[in-house]
Each structure stands twice: as C-alpha cells, then as structure tokens.
Amino acid sequence: xxxxxxxxxxxxxxxxxxxxxxxxxxxxxxxxxxxxxxxxxxxxxxxxxxxxxxxxxxxxxxxxxxxxxxxxxxxxxxxxxxxxxxxxxxxxxxxxxxxxxxxxxxxxxxxxxxxxxxxxxxxxxxxxxxxxxxxxxxxxxxxxxxxxxxxxxxxxxxxxxxxxxxxxxxxxxxxxxxxxxxxxxxxxxxx
Amino acid sequence: xxxxxxxxxxxxxxxxxxxxxxxxxxxxxxxxxxxxxxxxxxxxxxxxxxxxxxxxxxxxxxxxxxxxxxxxxxxxxxxxxxxxxxxxxxxxxxxxxxxxxxxxxxxxxxxxxxxxxxxxxxxxxxxxxxxxxxxxxxxxxxxxxxxxxxxxxxxxxxxxxxxxxxxxxxxxxxxxxxxxxxxxxxxxxxx
DNA sequence: TGCAGCATGTAACCTGTTACATGATTAG
DNA sequence: CTAATCATGTAACAGGTTACATGCTGCA
Numbered sequence: 353x354x355x356x357x358x359x360x361x362x363x364x365x366x367x368x369x370x371x372x373x374x375x376x377x378x379x380x381x382x383x384x385x386x387x388x389x390x391x392x393x394x395x396x397x398x399x400x401x402x403x404x405x406x407x408x409x410x411x412x413x414x415x416x417x418x419x420x421x422x423x424x425x426x427x428x429x430x431x432x433x434x435x436x437x438x439x440x441x442x443x444x445x446x447x448x449x450x451x452x453x454x455x456x457x458x459x460x461x462x463x464x465x466x467x468x469x470x471x472x473x474x475x476x477x478x479x480x481x482x483x484x485x486x487x488x489x490x491x492x493x494x495x496x497x498x499x500x501x502x503x504x505x506x507x508x509x510x511x512x513x514x515x516x517x518x519x520x521x522x523x524x525x526x527x528x529x530x531x532x533x534x535x536x537x538x539x540x541x542x543x
Numbered sequence: 544x545x546x547x548x549x550x551x552x553x554x555x556x557x558x559x560x561x562x563x564x565x566x567x568x569x570x571x572x573x574x575x576x577x578x579x580x581x582x583x584x585x586x587x588x589x590x591x592x593x594x595x596x597x598x599x600x601x602x603x604x605x606x607x608x609x610x611x612x613x614x615x616x617x618x619x620x621x622x623x624x625x626x627x628x629x630x631x632x633x634x635x636x637x638x639x640x641x642x643x644x645x646x647x648x649x650x651x652x653x654x655x656x657x658x659x660x661x662x663x664x665x666x667x668x669x670x671x672x673x674x675x676x677x678x679x680x681x682x683x684x685x686x687x688x689x690x691x692x693x694x695x696x697x698x699x700x701x702x703x704x705x706x707x708x709x710x711x712x713x714x715x716x717x718x719x720x721x722x723x724x725x726x727x728x729x730x731x732x733x734x
Numbered sequence: 735t736g737c738a739g740c741a742t743g744t745a746a747c748c749t750g751t752t753a754c755a756t757g758a759t760t761a762g
Numbered sequence: 763c764t765a766a767t768c769a770t771g772t773a774a775c776a777g778g779t780t781a782c783a784t785g786c787t788g789c790a
Contacts (some may be wrong), residue, residue: 360753360777378741388686388702391644398778400743405777425741453582463701474697495579505726506665509719510654511579513712520711521704528700535696549780551749570768589750595748616769652787 357409358441364400365392366463367430367438370412374429374514377403380421391456408517411437438470446480451488473534478532482525489518548600551634552648554593556583558621558629559655565620568594582647594619602628630659637671642679646712656699662727669723673716680709 358364366380373385377399384394393399406412411434413427430438442461450458458481465474492515500508546603557571566574568590575585579708584590597603602625605617621629633652641649649672656665691699 362778376741377743387690388683388705388758393778395779396741396743397745397780401777404743459701459704463698465697466695492579494641499578504657505723506656507654509715509722510650512719513581513650515713516711516715517708520707523705524700524704531700532696555751567769569767569773584750586751587771588752588773589770592749595771638774 357405357411357438359458360402362392362398362404363406364441364457365389365460366399366402367406367411367434368460370428370433371438371464371468374427376417376425376427378425379427406434410428410434418462433459435468441479442469443473446477446484448488451481451484471532475529475532475536478529482522482529485518485522485525489515489522492518494495548596548602549628550597551593552651553583553589555632555648556580556627556651557590557593558597558602558625559651561619561660562621562626562629562655565618567616567618569607569616592682597625601625626659629655633660633668634664637668637675639675639679642672642675662723664721666720666727669716669720673713673720676713676716680706680713683709706710 358367365384369375369380369383369389375395379390380403381394381396381399384392386398403412403414407414410431412428412430414428417425417427442465444461446458462474462477462481465477469475471475492511496508496511496515500511503511545673556575559581560566560571560574566706568587571594572582572587575583575590594603594605598605601622603619603621605619608618610614633656635652637649639701653665653668653672656668660668683702687699687702687706693700694702700710
C-alpha cells in the first residue's frame with residue numbers, strides 16, 4: 353500500500369509526536385515552538401494541512417473535544433496503520449544521499465526509535481549512520497585538503513565548517529553507539 | 544526594487560557561482576554534483592527554472608555559444624544589478640531564526656563574501672553569527688540538561704546531536720574569527 | 735477595555751522532486 | 763556501434779511560507 357504520505361519531515365515529526373502522546377494541532381504547534389523541534393515549522397499553514405493529509409491517508413484519527421464550540425478542539429492519535437507506517441519509515445535504509453542532504457530526517461527518525469523498533473534494529477541504524485557519516489567526513493576532508501588552498505578565504509572557511517560539522521556528528525554517532533551497546537542485555541557483557 | 548528572487552538557497556548559490564565564474568546550466572549542475580555544494584540540487588528541474596527566474600529578473604544574462612545547434616549551450620554571467628542584489632543578500636542581518644532554521648543559508652552567504660564585501664563587514668557578519676550560534680548552543684544545552692533526563696534514549700541522543708552540532712559550529716566561528724582578524728592589517732582593535 | 739493566548743483553518747505563491755523528452759558528440 | 767557525457771528543457775505533483783480570517787476565554 354506504500355503510504356507515501358510521510359514524505360515530508362513535518363509529517364513524520366507529527367506522526368512521531370502523536371505516537372508519544374495524542375495532541376491537537378495547536379498542541380503540536382506549541383511543541384514545535386517551545387522545544388528543540390523548533391527547526392520545524394509551527395505555522396498553521398503547514399501543520400493543519402499536514403494533519404489533514406495524515407488523516408485522509410488513515411494514519412491518524414481525531415476526537416473532537418468540544419463539539420459545541422465554533423472551533424472545536426480536535427485531539428489526534430495514530431491509528432494502527434499509522435503506527436505501522438511510522439515503524440516502516442524509521443526502518444528504511446540509511447544511504448549516503450540521506451547523510452549528505454537529509455541528515456535532519458535521519459536524526460528525526462532516530463529520535464523516535466525507542467519503544468517503536470527493537471534495540472538490535474536501532475543499533476543497526478546507528479551503525480550505518482556512523483559509517484556513512486565517517487565516510488562522508490573523510491571525503492569532505494579530502495576535498496578540503498585538495499581544493500581548500502585554492503579557494504577564497506570565506507569559501508574555504510565555509511567548507512571547513514562542513515568538515516567540522518560532519519566530524520562532530522560522526523563522533524556523536526560513535527559515542528552514542530557505545531552507550532547503546534552498554535544498555536543492550538544480549539550483546540556484550542551480561543548485565 | 545526589492546528583488547526578492549534570491550529567496551531560495553539555490554538561486555543564491557547559482558548567482559554566487561556565476562559571480563566567481565560564468566557558466567552554463569550544465570556547468571553549474573556539474574559543480575553541484577562534484578563539489579561540497581552537492582547539498583544543493585543538481586537536477587535540471589531545479590537548475591533551469593532557477594536560471595530563467597534570475598534572467599527574467601535581470602540578475603543574470605546569457606550568451607548563446609553555438610547558435611546553430613538544436614540545444615545551444617548558453618553561458619550565464621551576472622549583470623550589474625545581479626551583483627548588487629547578491630551583495631545586498633549577503634549583507635542582510637543575521638537573526639536567531641537564521642541560526643535555528645537556515646544555518647545552511649548563512650554559511651552559503653558567508654562563503655561568497657571574499658571579494659564582494661569588505662573585510663569589516665565580513666567580520667561583523669561572522670561576529671554576529673558566532674554570538675547567535677553560541678547563544679543558541681547555550682539554550683539547547685540548557686534544554687538538554689532540563690528535559691534530557693525525562694526523554695527516551697534515542698530522543699535524548701538526537702537532542703544531544705543538536706547540542707554537539709551547534710557547539711562545533713560555534714567553535715568554528717570563533718576560530719575563523721581569529722583567522723580573519725589576523726589577516727586584517729588595519730583593524731587590529733579587538734573587542 | 736484591551737491584549738495575549740487558545741484554536742482552527744484557507745488561499746496565493748514559490749520552489750523543489752521526479753520523471754520524461756530530445757538530440758549531439760566523443761571515447762572505447 | 764554503443765554507451766556515456768554534453769546540454770537543455772517541460773509537466774505533474776508535493777509541500778512550505780506568508781498573510782489573512784474567525785471567534786472565544788482569561789486576566790490586568
């Protein structure tokens with residue numbers, strides 16, 4: 353059935369948040385404004401159409417809370433199909449393209465994994481993420497060494513920022529991988 | 544006159560690249576594929592419409608190189624107005640919103656500054672960027688300390704990645720600021 | 735009284751994605 | 763000869779931005 357509705361980061365973020373806790377459109381907008389998820393749009397012109405698409409595709413359903421009011425408050429929660437679609441989206445492979453152009457989405461997917469996918473799969477995802485990020489970091493660093501000296505100052509510096517940014521993410525991934533392994537009962541030392 | 548055409552990162556990147564060196568649409572696409580600018584789209588469906596908009600707004604002009612062929616190669620270069628618009632876009636203020644949601648664009652703007660805006664302005668831009676990035680890094684780190692312990696493992700880890708990423712960028716900005724000050728002969732006055 | 739927050743939505747616009755389309759030239 | 767590369771474009775679709783629109787509730 354494909355459910356291609358989770359194409360946008362915003363839809364994925366909404367479905368993930370609703371899986372943690374049902375909320376209204378306004379509640380989601382508050383979350384997007386008040387937490388680290390502020391990188392997403394909290395504008396009504398983005399959130400409400402996204403909610404409608406998710407509902408039309410059967411991934412979420414809403415309960416109207418004050419049916420008497422002119423603008424009743426509607427609280428949304430994922431359907432079984434929605435939960436399946438979310439898990440499916442989280443499980444997709446990690447590609448180099450993702451690492452180069454959609455790192456935000458990879459981290460968004462990772463952030464929702466606890467409780468929804470097994471620790472083994474989480475580990476596999478993060479391993480791939482670490483590998484691809486390290487690979488791309490090395491590619492960028494090579495490019496910096498090769499063409500950096502010929503670039504104008506600010507151009508070279510901007511490239512260096514890219515190198516440093518991927519390096520930081522690669523380190524974070526390795527560190528987190530270590531923490532994740534420690535909390536896994538089956539692998540490594542028996543706790 | 545406002546020239547709002549540089550709304551998209553891709554348009555800005557194209558205008559910047561053409562200012563460094565005139566190129567055809569295909570040439571730009573090659574650059575987007577082969578260099579660190581691969582974070583931008585190299586697809587013809589993005590590049591050619593962007594070139595047309597820039598030309599329609601008088602920011603670039605094209606010289607057809609092989610007028611006999613069915614698909615003649617057209618090399619574009621910025622007009623005087625285009626150069627002005629680019630400088631104007633680079634000079635815009637750095638806001639917290641930019642740092643939170645449009646860091647890519649800030650770095651893109653910075654990367655084109657050498658030769659187009661004075662070193663004093665470049666210094667001012669980078670100073671603001673460093674300040675705002677540090678401020679947001681501290682906000683994120685606070686959020687991590689406050690709400691981190693209550694989050695599920697992968698959610699907390701994703702937030703930590705955000706913290707580390709902004710920290711790396713803040714460090715890069717400070718370091719680059721030092722290098723920039725060193726190459727400025729006259730304005731040795733720090734602080 | 736007036737303002738901020740609650741709460742939902744629409745419409746025009748812009749731009750990127752994906753897929754399709756055409757045809758020349760060049761290297762193996 | 764045939765595959766890759768050069769070279770330019772269009773069309774349908776999706777989704778975000780900005781601005782507009784409505785009206786209630788609680789508080790100072």
